[in-house]
Amino acid sequence: MSTPLPGPVRTRFAPSPTGMLHIGGARTALFNYLFARHHGGEYLLRIEDTDRERSTQAAVDVILDGLHWLGLDPDHPPVFQSTRAARHAEVAHAMLAAGQAYRCFCTAEELREMRERAIAEKRPPRYDGTWRDRDPATAPPGAPFTIRLRAPQTGEVTIDDLVQGPVTVANAELDDMILLRSDGSPTYLHAVVVDDHDMGITHVIRGDDHLTNTFRQAQIYAANGWERPRFAHIPLIHGPDGAKLSKRHGAQSVTEFRDQGLLPEALCNYLLRLGWGHGDTEIIDRAEQIRLFDLDGVGRGASRMDYAKLTHINGVYLRGADDGRLADDVIARLSGRPGLVLDDTARVRIRALMPGLKERAKSLADLADNAAFLARPLPLDYEPKARALIEGGAELLRGLAATLAPVEPFTADAIDAALRAFAEHSGHKLGQVAQPLRAALTGSTTSPGIDATAAALGRDECLARIGAAIATVAQHA
Numbered sequence: 001m002s003t004p005l006p007g008p009v010r011t012r013f014a015p016s017p018t019g020m021l022h023i024g025g026a027r028t029a030l031f032n033y034l035f036a037r038h039h040g041g042e043y044l045l046r047i048e049d050t051d052r053e054r055s056t057q058a059a060v061d062v063i064l065d066g067l068h069w070l071g072l073d074p075d076h077p078p079v080f081q082s083t084r085a086a087r088h089a090e091v092a093h094a095m096l097a098a099g100q101a102y103r104c105f106c107t108a109e110e111l112r113e114m115r116e117r118a119i120a121e122k123r124p125p126r127y128d129g130t131w132r133d134r135d136p137a138t139a140p141p142g143a144p145f146t147i148r149l150r151a152p153q154t155g156e157v158t159i160d161d162l163v164q165g166p167v168t169v170a171n172a173e174l175d176d177m178i179l180l181r182s183d184g185s186p187t188y189l190h191a192v193v194v195d196d197h198d199m200g201i202t203h204v205i206r207g208d209d210h211l212t213n214t215f216r217q218a219q220i221y222a223a224n225g226w227e228r229p230r231f232a233h234i235p236l237i238h239g240p241d242g243a244k245l246s247k248r249h250g251a252q253s254v255t256e257f258r259d260q261g262l263l264p265e266a267l268c269n270y271l272l273r274l275g276w277g278h279g280d281t282e283i284i285d286r287a288e289q290i291r292l293f294d295l296d297g298v299g300r301g302a303s304r305m306d307y308a309k310l311t312h313i314n315g316v317y318l319r320g321a322d323d324g325r326l327a328d329d330v331i332a333r334l335s336g337r338p339g340l341v342l343d344d345t346a347r348v349r350i351r352a353l354m355p356g357l358k359e360r361a362k363s364l365a366d367l368a369d370n371a372a373f374l375a376r377p378l379p380l381d382y383e384p385k386a387r388a389l390i391e392g393g394a395e396l397l398r399g400l401a402a403t404l405a406p407v408e409p410f411t412a413d414a415i416d417a418a419l420r421a422f423a424e425h426s427g428h429k430l431g432q433v434a435q436p437l438r439a440a441l442t443g444s445t446t447s448p449g450i451d452a453t454a455a456a457l458g459r460d461e462c463l464a465r466i467g468a469a470i471a472t473v474a475q476h477a
Contacts, residue, residue, distance in 0.1 A: 009041025010202045013067075013074075014081075014192070016048045017059035020253035021066035023305075024207060024237045024245070027271040031234060032205045033072045034272070034293035044199060045074035049082045050191055066254035070264045071286065079199065081191055088186035091194050091224065092147045092179040100223040101179055104131040104148045105139040126175035144182040149219060151176050157215045162232035162295045164208065169215045177216050189213055193220040201229050205295070208233035232295050235275060235302045245305060261333075261364030262310070266317040270310045275303040283316055315362040323354040326367060330354075333368035334375060346375035353456035356448025373442040374456065378468045386439035390469045393436030399426065400437055401466045410459045416451040440469035 036043035049055040095101040239249035
């Protein structure tokens with residue numbers, strides 16, 4: 001188990017609002033949330049919107065909406081990094097006054113030549129410290145300048161990472177990074193350190209693509225005399241083939257998975273197990289996730305998306321979900337489809353049949369597709385196999401209509417008994433009776449139990465659909 005800093009644990013999820021809420025970001029948010037909850041701490045959200053050209057309100061809304069859907073709302077209102085520029089500048093100027101930073105008057109052309117010279121000499125293209133020890137008074141009057149960190153040039157930085165283990169980099173490999181640009185705006189690395197310090201963040205849990213940034217950030221902490229948070233860099237999520245996750249692999253964003261019909265608890269369960277392990281238990285609810293989660297269970301290797309496994313887990317959660325909740329979602333998904341009549345009667349049918357519908361579905365999209373027949377007006381469109389069943393069983397359907405008409409009460413149990421009696425009396429197996437009836441009632445060869453399906457439709461609708469099926473076949477005979 002990891003050892004938290006003295007005082008309450010505070011984690012943060014800090015996305016940039018420049019696009020969708022990626023599945024990797026969602027997992028990072030989940031890990032931060034669970035770690036904070038496990039240790040009785042707080043989980044915060046910071047919107048890192050300093051890139052004003054690419055940051056959009058629409059992307060902010062997508063992030064907030066996605067986190068809310070996943071049940072990962074922060075404990076306090078989100079902090080917007082762009083509102084803290086004055087504080088970032090204040091810290092940089094304090095470092096300047098303390099000799100921990102300096103003004104750099106290099107022009108863009110000089111920096112370009114510096115990089116080209118280093119590359120030609122087969123050296124890393126780093127800033128060479130031109131203005132590190134020069135008197136700023138020698139710069140042209142009014143010349144623009146950046147503020148750079150006066151980084152240590154000897155020694156090393158070691159990060160005792162809670163996932164990756166101890167990682168060390170020599171200070172000589174790092175140059176004097178820019179804290180404030182010439183227009184006074186902060187760089188990302190500087191702003192993150194100031195924000196994490198001011199927000200009291202004790203643990204920074206983020207993707208391992210940020211690991212190299214951490215050594216530079218550690219130098220800023222040291223220059224200000226601030227205690228560093230503990231860092232935990234989690235491996236990235238790759239596609240099933242081991243390559244970087246991309247559109248060709250399938251859904252990548254939280255919005256896409258929601259649109260495809262995943263339940264948020266299923267997605268969170270899957271993401272938890274994608275890079276974190278605790279025995280062989282596959283289905284873990286939120287309360288148990290909080291009880292079990294800690295960083296010592298996070299692996300160091302990249303995780304691979306397994307869409308089939310995710311679909312399987314979603315099916316498990318669907319079967320255990322509240323019928324009313326599923327019905328509400330299905331009704332919302334069907335409400336915009338052409339050719340359906342989603343009136344109160346159809347809504348009642350969907351709610352009545354939901355226990356049977358959810359047993360076969362793997363997603364809410366499947367569930368909506370399977371429930372659509374309940375809102376379809378006559379005459380139905382029959383699938384080819386269903387039409388063949390109706391054509392071969394028209395006489396049987398007439399007998400079924402006569403059998404079902406007097407059933408009272410029109411419940412699944414009473415319908416089942418009537419169908420069994422009809423099958424026995426007519427010398428058919430129950431399946432030989434049920435399949436033509438299913439085709440007539442649904443237009444398909446698959447549905448929940450035929451007794452429950454007929455009960456959900458009701459006597460009048462069942463008789464109308466049987467009659468419409470017989471008539472449709474007769475017209476095309």
